[in-house]
Structures are given as C-alpha cells and as structure tokens.
Amino acid sequence: MQAEVKETSINPYPTKHTFIVNDNPAVLNNGLLIMDSLRIRLVFHNTTVGTVDQIKLPNSYGVDSAFPNPFNNQTTISIATPEICDIHLEVYNLLGQHIWSREFEQLFPGNHKISWDGTNMHGEYVDSGVYVILASSSGWSESIRVALLK
Numbered sequence: 001m002q003a004e005v006k007e008t009s010i011n012p013y014p015t016k017h018t019f020i021v022n023d024n025p026a027v028l029n030n031g032l033l034i035m036d037s038l039r040i041r042l043v044f045h046n047t048t049v050g051t052v053d054q055i056k057l058p059n060s061y062g063v064d065s066a067f068p069n070p071f072n073n074q075t076t077i078s079i080a081t082p083e084i085c086d087i088h089l090e091v092y093n094l095l096g097q098h099i100w101s102r103e104f105e106q107l108f109p110g111n112h113k114i115s116w117d118g119t120n121m122h123g124e125y126v127d128s129g130v131y132v133i134l135a136s137s138s139g140w141s142e143s144i145r146v147a148l149l150k
Contacts, residue, residue, distance in 0.1 A: 057109045058082045061140040064111070066133065070147035074117045077144070079135050081107050089114055090134045099126055118148050 058080035066075045079087060087107055091100040099120050104112075116133065120126055128150045134143040 058111065061137060061142070063133070063135050063142045063144050066144055066146045070149045071118070072149055074115050075146050076113050076115045077133055077135070079112045079114060081109055081112065081137070083109050085137045087112075087114075088136050089116075090136075091116060092132045092134065093126075094130055094132070099131065116146075 060080070060082055062080040064078035064080060066077045069075055077089070079089075081087065085107055087104045089102050089104065090098065093099055100116065101121070102114075104114065118125055126148065128148050130145055130147050132143050132145055134141060136142075
C-alpha cells in the first residue's frame, strides 16, 4: 500500500513541513517523517525520498536516567516523549536555588538525550554537590537527582 501524501503547510523554518498522510497528520523535519507505527514511503515529484518502518514510540512522558551519575564534566539526561511537545529542563541545588534552565521546542515523539555540563545560567561551573533536574511539559513533570563530583 502506498501512502497518499499531501503537503498542508510549510513552517517558516525551511527544514520542517507538515503533511497529511492517509488522513493522519505527520511532520517532516530534516528529512525524517515521524508518525505512529506505520510504514510510510515518502515520495516527492515521483522520487522516493525514504521509508520509515515500524517506529516504536514511547507511550508516556518520562525521565529515564542520567548518565554518568555521579558525573565530573557532563551528564546526559534521557527523556521520553509520546508526542510532539516542548520540554523545559531546569536544574536546582538542594537549597532550591535555580541553577540552569533550557527550553527545547517541538521535540518529536521518541527518546531524547539532553546534556548538562555542570554550569549555571552565566556559564560558570557550579560546586560539587547533589542537584535536582526537573523536566516538564504541558501537564507533566518529573525530576531526578544527579551528583556532581570534582
């Protein structure tokens, strides 16, 4: 079965397009078409651009882990997103003071790895200690603790 692809809108960013594939919305970003577990053959002007086979997407949001933990230089946080969303990542010390934050817009469904290099909002390295990393999106938030050792 060949998917019927109709381009419905073009984002102002030249690498991101929104499509309707077999009456379901899909987004093409940097050459990758993301949808649920469907096999899609993407064709432009009778030229096959690529196929996507059985993508396994997370069923729910989640912060899976931070690796390494404890860390010295940098730690990488694994975040699962079941839908296209914005993720806000914040780091706090154990006194509740805000250390660092970053907004990640329009993340596709899937598993993402986001790094924190142990710096504050001014780019200065923070002291050794335990920090709370809070990930949040609309209606969801989850935190993990990481230990920075110098």
